Amino acid sequence: MGPPFSPHSPQAQAIAGVFSLVLAIAAVVFLVVLAGVVYSSVRYRSRGITTTEPKQIFGSRKLEVLWTVVPLLMVTGLFIVTVRAMIFIDAPQETSRPPDLVITGHQWWWEARYPNGVVVPWDIHIPTSRRLRARIESADVIHDFWAPELARKIDAVPGRWSYIWLEADTPGSYTGTCSEFCGAQHAWMRFRVIAEPDQSFEAWLVDEAKGTVDKVPGLPERLFRDKGCSKCHTVFATEPSSGKGPSLAHLASREFLGGGISRNTPENLMLWLTDPQAAKPGNRMPNTPLTAEERGALLMYLESLR
Amino acid sequence: MTSWLCAIDHKRIGILYMLSALLFFLAGGMEAMVMRAQLAAPNLKLITPEIYNQMFTMHGTTMIFLVAMPVLTGFGVYLVPLMIGANEMALPRLGALSFWLQFFGGILLYFSFATGAAPSAGWFSYAPLSEKAFSPGVGLDYWALALLMIAAGSIGSAINLIATIATERAPGMTMRLVPLFVWMTLVTSIMIVFALPALAASLVMLLSDRMLQARFFDPSQGGAPLLWQHYFWIFGHPEVYIVVLPAFGMISEIIPVFSRKPIFGYPFVATSTVAIAFLSYGVWVHHMFAVALGRNFLAVFAAASMLIAVPTGMKIFSWIATMWGGSIRFTTAMLFAVAFLLEFTVGGLSGVAFATVPVDWQMTDTYFVVAHIHYVLLGGTVFALLAGVHYWFPKFSGRMLDEKLGRWSFWLIVLGFNTAFFVQHFLGLLGMTRRVYTYPNLPWFGALNLISTIGAAILVFGILLFCANIAMSLFFGSVAGDDPWNAWTLEWAASSPPALQNFAHPPEVRSRRPLWDRKHPETADWMRV
Numbered sequence: 001m002g003p004p005f006s007p008h009s010p011q012a013q014a015i016a017g018v019f020s021l022v023l024a025i026a027a028v029v030f031l032v033v034l035a036g037v038v039y040s041s042v043r044y045r046s047r048g049i050t051t052t053e054p055k056q057i058f059g060s061r062k063l064e065v066l067w068t069v070v071p072l073l074m075v076t077g078l079f080i081v082t083v084r085a086m087i088f089i090d091a092p093q094e095t096s097r098p099p100d101l102v103i104t105g106h107q108w109w110w111e112a113r114y115p116n117g118v119v120v121p122w123d124i125h126i127p128t129s130r131r132l133r134a135r136i137e138s139a140d141v142i143h144d145f146w147a148p149e150l151a152r153k154i155d156a157v158p159g160r161w162s163y164i165w166l167e168a169d170t171p172g173s174y175t176g177t178c179s180e181f182c183g184a185q186h187a188w189m190r191f192r193v194i195a196e197p198d199q200s201f202e203a204w205l206v207d208e209a210k211g212t213v214d215k216v217p218g219l220p221e222r223l224f225r226d227k228g229c230s231k232c233h234t235v236f237a238t239e240p241s242s243g244k245g246p247s248l249a250h251l252a253s254r255e256f257l258g259g260g261i262s263r264n265t266p267e268n269l270m271l272w273l274t275d276p277q278a279a280k281p282g283n284r285m286p287n288t289p290l291t292a293e294e295r296g297a298l299l300m301y302l303e304s305l306r
Numbered sequence: 307m308t309s310w311l312c313a314i315d316h317k318r319i320g321i322l323y324m325l326s327a328l329l330f331f332l333a334g335g336m337e338a339m340v341m342r343a344q345l346a347a348p349n350l351k352l353i354t355p356e357i358y359n360q361m362f363t364m365h366g367t368t369m370i371f372l373v374a375m376p377v378l379t380g381f382g383v384y385l386v387p388l389m390i391g392a393n394e395m396a397l398p399r400l401g402a403l404s405f406w407l408q409f410f411g412g413i414l415l416y417f418s419f420a421t422g423a424a425p426s427a428g429w430f431s432y433a434p435l436s437e438k439a440f441s442p443g444v445g446l447d448y449w450a451l452a453l454l455m456i457a458a459g460s461i462g463s464a465i466n467l468i469a470t471i472a473t474e475r476a477p478g479m480t481m482r483l484v485p486l487f488v489w490m491t492l493v494t495s496i497m498i499v500f501a502l503p504a505l506a507a508s509l510v511m512l513l514s515d516r517m518l519q520a521r522f523f524d525p526s527q528g529g530a531p532l533l534w535q536h537y538f539w540i541f542g543h544p545e546v547y548i549v550v551l552p553a554f555g556m557i558s559e560i561i562p563v564f565s566r567k568p569i570f571g572y573p574f575v576a577t578s579t580v581a582i583a584f585l586s587y588g589v590w591v592h593h594m595f596a597v598a599l600g601r602n603f604l605a606v607f608a609a610a611s612m613l614i615a616v617p618t619g620m621k622i623f624s625w626i627a628t629m630w631g632g633s634i635r636f637t638t639a640m641l642f643a644v645a646f647l648l649e650f651t652v653g654g655l656s657g658v659a660f661a662t663v664p665v666d667w668q669m670t671d672t673y674f675v676v677a678h679i680h681y682v683l684l685g686g687t688v689f690a691l692l693a694g695v696h697y698w699f700p701k702f703s704g705r706m707l708d709e710k711l712g713r714w715s716f717w718l719i720v721l722g723f724n725t726a727f728f729v730q731h732f733l734g735l736l737g738m739t740r741r742v743y744t745y746p747n748l749p750w751f752g753a754l755n756l757i758s759t760i761g762a763a764i765l766v767f768g769i770l771l772f773c774a775n776i777a778m779s780l781f782f783g784s785v786a787g788d789d790p791w792n793a794w795t796l797e798w799a800a801s802s803p804p805a806l807q808n809f810a811h812p813p814e815v816r817s818r819r820p821l822w823d824r825k826h827p828e829t830a831d832w833m834r835v
Contacts, residue, residue, distance in 0.1 A: 019668070029655060033626065037626060040630045044630065044633065060627075155596045158531055159526070162598035181671075186739075186742060187355065
């Protein structure tokens with residue numbers, strides 16, 4: 001994951017700027033305190049046993065006012081900078097403009113829904129030419145959507161809609177994660193934002209909507225239905241998600257499984273079929289009794305979902 | 307034994323508070339070490355995610371409710387009557403009841419381990435994660451019930467301290483003359499009385515949701531998850547000052563004595579404490595900046611949160627000015643106090659960063675926050691407490707702590723603490739979120755976490771050395787006498803340890819430093835115009 005202060009959007013840039021200012025102020029204040037402490041420790045250290053007491057000084061109104069007023073002016077300045085940055089960064093709560101993208105947090109995966117009906121887990125595609133107004137929701141507990149290189153973080157609160165601007169100034173893959181503790185697998189609720197030039201974004205969206213499921217007729221597909229997989233998972237990118245488990249459309253072309261917990265290799269995928277709790281302890285997927293043959297067929301089926 | 311169980315003397319109850327805090331401190335420290343071990347390298351599997359979540363939940367709850375609050379209450383209950391020239395607390399039996407409520411609250415919380423399901427929703431237990439639907443185990447019920455008991459105990463001891471300071475002061479000791487530790491304990495106690503009921507109310511709502519199918523926090527039934535956050539942080543942010551202000555009070559006693567000068571600007575230090583108390587009730591939403599709550603609303607809380615830096619900074623400068631021009635004796639107590647000044651400043655400054663809303667929008671819930679709170683609560687409160695223990699141990703026990711062991715433990719604790727927590731600033735800046743049981747192998751993550759774990763181990767070693775010093779000095783320490791530091795406040799006029807009746811005669815108080823007046827009749831403080 002890229003760090004928060006290698007910004008790739010105007011708002012992330014603005015936050016990095018404010019942070020640099022705060023860091024500079026903090027460094028100056030700390031150096032002043034450090035100098036005062038070190039100087040008085042060295043200069044006024046008692047040497048040997050002295051019976052005389054130093055001059056008793058009880059205070060100085062002038063100095064006390066000084067170190068009240070100067071910090072007051074500093075925080076006033078900081079407050080002005082803060083409000084200006086907030087206005088620049090924050091997406092409006094209520095506008096007539098419908099969201100370009102709806103992002104939903106689940107225990108423990110993310111899902112993005114586009115206006116044309118395409119639903120994708122994990123990898124969220126955006127164009128680089130414009131900013132998207134993204135609505136952030138939660139399906140269960142409170143999550144927090146955080147792609148540090150691109151945008152401020154924002155809580156996904158059940159029963160509430162929150163909005164952010166999602167944008168990237170250069171094409172690339174930007175990682176993000178859930179940033180509010182949300183239960184057993186909070187650690188593995190990572191995602192990626194794939195920013196690409198306009199044409200390829202539009203092409204991706206159309207392609208996705210067409211449905212690219214490789215029909216492998218017969219046993220595997222029947223197994224997927226009869227063994228209960230399809231109760232939670234869909235394999236069609238345009239089918240509304242059940243909310244219980246992530247869509248498996250294009251599963252084979254993903255780089256990671258389980259929100260980043262493992263790479264997408266046949267062995268790791270097989271672990272989800274044999275023992276989902278070993279693959280990601282605490283996740284909501286039950287154990288499904290399958291014969292070795294059935295597991296093999298299902299694996300082949302899943303690996304065909306490109 | 308029975309005499310301790312039935313104790314109502316403020317000194318015994320004070321010691322009981324401190325010992326129970328030490329016991330839970332060791333438990334909370336072990337939980338921290340389990341976490342640091344699991345985080346020592348990426349993708350470790352020493353413990354399951356569920357156990358990890360129990361560890362950080364219990365660590366946070368323990369350190370706040372079973373360590374910081376009780377130990378500070380213990381110092382208050384022990385020292386306040388002595389410092390104001392009283393023989394007893396105003397309400398001795400309430401004192402005993404408050405302690406045992408607090409202690410058995412802690413036992414109840416730890417009993418949840420025996421059920422196999424300790425609470426695991428964090429010390430903040432955000433709804434709806436803490437609701438039955440997402441946390442079906444009984445751990446959360448233990449957590450809420452235990453905290454209700456602890457809240458009742460805390461309110462009881464706070465009322466007791468307020469009543470004592472209001473009614474038991476020695477003749478002549480007006481509120482303008484009480485020691486700053488007493489001032490800050492008073493302000494803290496008033497804050498407890500106003501803040502803890504908000505916690506109790508939210509706990510009752512949570513228990514109603516969990517046990518009676520109420521729907522306070524369930525959005526599908528018209529409840530509001532954010533209601534929990536508002537209630538919790540209306541309690542939770544004043545709570546931060548509740549566990550910091552008495553530590554400020556200790557520093558305000560220790561630095562003057564070892565600098566041989568009175569506190570610089572007593573009225574400003576006392577007033578700034580009251581200012582912090584007022585402001586602390588108007589800053590709670592800075593824990594919720596990442597929730598989309600509306601820009602103007604957030605701006606108000608940002609302003610209040612930044613403002614609180616002003617009275618806090620005033621104190622730091624007052625302490626430095628007290629050292630300035632003094633004749634400083636670097637005892638172990640003073641070393642801890644000076645380290646406190648620097649570490650607390652780091653924690654205070656990173657706090658200003660979080661008051662700056664856009665910075666919070668990136669850094670909240672990362673390791674930058676973990677570094678911040680530990681610089682405030684460990685580098686701040688705990689260092690002040692260690693200074694306080696080294697300073698008042700002779701009064702408590704009649705014996706001196708060993709200075710050589712004290713210095714060793716000081717340097718180990720400074721080294722361990724800063725190694726463990728300074729690097730966590732960088733982890734936060736690199737994007738490592740907090741409350742994760744493991745993390746991917748990203749550049750620097752493994753190395754910085756390993757450094758942090760090594761630092762934590764050094765810190766543990768220093769703390770154990772400190773405990774050993776206490777145990778040994780209790781039996782073999784040199785005899786302290788009544789006033790080993792040549793100090794100025796009334797507790798040093800009593801014997802060490804003080805008799806059951808602290809003062810045979812009510813002490814004479816004509817200034818803020820009654821013992822200075824006694825020792826320097828020709829330049830007594832009350833003679834100043």
